[in-house]
Amino acid sequence: MSARNPAAGPAHRSGFACFVGRPNAGKSTLTNALVGQKVAITSNRPQTTRHTVRGIVHRPDAQLVLVDTPGLHKPRTLLGERLNDVVRTTWAEVDVIGFCLPADQKLGPGDTFIARELAGIRKTPKVAVVTKTDLVDPKALAAQLMAVDRLGRELGLEWAEIVPVSAVSGDQVGLLADLLIPLLPEGPALYPEGDLTDEPEQIMVAELIREAALEGVRDELPHSIAVVVEEMLPRADRPADKPLLDIHANLYIERPSQKGIVIGPKGARLRDVGTKSRQQIEALLGTPVFLDLHVKVAKDWQRDPKQLRKLGF
Numbered sequence: 001m002s003a004r005n006p007a008a009g010p011a012h013r014s015g016f017a018c019f020v021g022r023p024n025a026g027k028s029t030l031t032n033a034l035v036g037q038k039v040a041i042t043s044n045r046p047q048t049t050r051h052t053v054r055g056i057v058h059r060p061d062a063q064l065v066l067v068d069t070p071g072l073h074k075p076r077t078l079l080g081e082r083l084n085d086v087v088r089t090t091w092a093e094v095d096v097i098g099f100c101l102p103a104d105q106k107l108g109p110g111d112t113f114i115a116r117e118l119a120g121i122r123k124t125p126k127v128a129v130v131t132k133t134d135l136v137d138p139k140a141l142a143a144q145l146m147a148v149d150r151l152g153r154e155l156g157l158e159w160a161e162i163v164p165v166s167a168v169s170g171d172q173v174g175l176l177a178d179l180l181i182p183l184l185p186e187g188p189a190l191y192p193e194g195d196l197t198d199e200p201e202q203i204m205v206a207e208l209i210r211e212a213a214l215e216g217v218r219d220e221l222p223h224s225i226a227v228v229v230e231e232m233l234p235r236a237d238r239p240a241d242k243p244l245l246d247i248h249a250n251l252y253i254e255r256p257s258q259k260g261i262v263i264g265p266k267g268a269r270l271r272d273v274g275t276k277s278r279q280q281i282e283a284l285l286g287t288p289v290f291l292d293l294h295v296k297v298a299k300d301w302q303r304d305p306k307q308l309r310k311l312g313f
């Protein structure tokens with residue numbers, strides 16, 4: 001290693017971090033808060049993050065690449081097993097793991113399950129992130145911080161830091177980045193400045209549609225919706241100052257009986273899903289969009305490897 005000139009200031013650091021935690025722990029929201037723009041997909045339903053979405057925090061002295069993983073869960077289907085594999089592979093590859101534990105929920109078997117798995121990953125530093133602090137009073141927060149400390153001790157898991165944050169109020173989000181960055185190796189920026197995510201646009205668009213489609217169908221369609229963007233093309237013959245992007249997407253469900261739920265009475269629900277997701281896509285891509293959305297049945301897609309591949313898993 002060559003001696004550095006101290007006058008040059010601290011070394012530039014770059015690397016990868018991922019947030020883990022049980023479903024709904026606030027991982028996606030935290031990623032968005034750190035990056036400052038909506039890139040990962042959030043919803044108040046568990047397990048909506050199917051793809052590894054990265055957000056990038058650019059600082060003069062560092063670049064922190066956030067990898068958002070789906071929640072670990074008991075695999076009941078082929079899809080479940082693949083998701084867990086994705087999670088473990090991600091853990092082994094990153095420079096630091098942030099374990100998200102919501103402040104407003106008692107630590108439970110789900111957290112212990114993940115913590116035990118984390119304890120098995122020796123090399124990677126682990127930061128305990130107590131999320132959603134805006135939902136509890138200071139006393140409850142202090143108790144949660146102590147419980148997290150205790151959990152680490154019980155499992156022989158040494159926290160590099162324990163940090164309380166609120167992604168919604170923004171409280172301590174900057175501090176979290178400040179604490180994660182020193183845990184990254186020295187190195188140059190990995191992505192050009194201005195990049196917020198390397199997730200292909202089509203996948204982000206598909207996730208936005210899926211998020212809108214899941215909204216409001218509380219228990220009917222837990223994990224049965226997949227979205228594939230078939231085509232994204234600028235409409236021909238449009239003047240330069242009035243562009244329009246044509247997006248054709250298919251919304252897959254598992255059974256014909258689910259069609260009614262997705263489409264709604266007289267198609268009202270699907271129209272609503274279309275309007276909502278179109279607005280989000282326009283905000284993301286910065287261009288007016290014509291969204292053409294079709295509902296199709298892909299029978300038992302969660303159990304069929306061929307269908308899973310086609311749907312991007």
Ligand SMILES: Nc1nc2c(ncn2[C@@H]2O[C@H](COP(=O)(O)OP(=O)(O)OP(=O)(O)O)[C@@H](O)[C@H]2O)c(=O)[nH]1
Nearest residue numbers: 024025026027028029042044046047049132167168
């Ligand atoms: N009040 C409050 N709510 C939050 C905060 N962070 C997340 N939430 C909410 O908690 C719910 C789950 O947040 P997500 O970010 O989707 O959680 P996740 O861990 O990514 O969930 P999965 O993708 O299912 O693994 C959403 O309804 C969020 O709005 C926070 O700091 N404060």
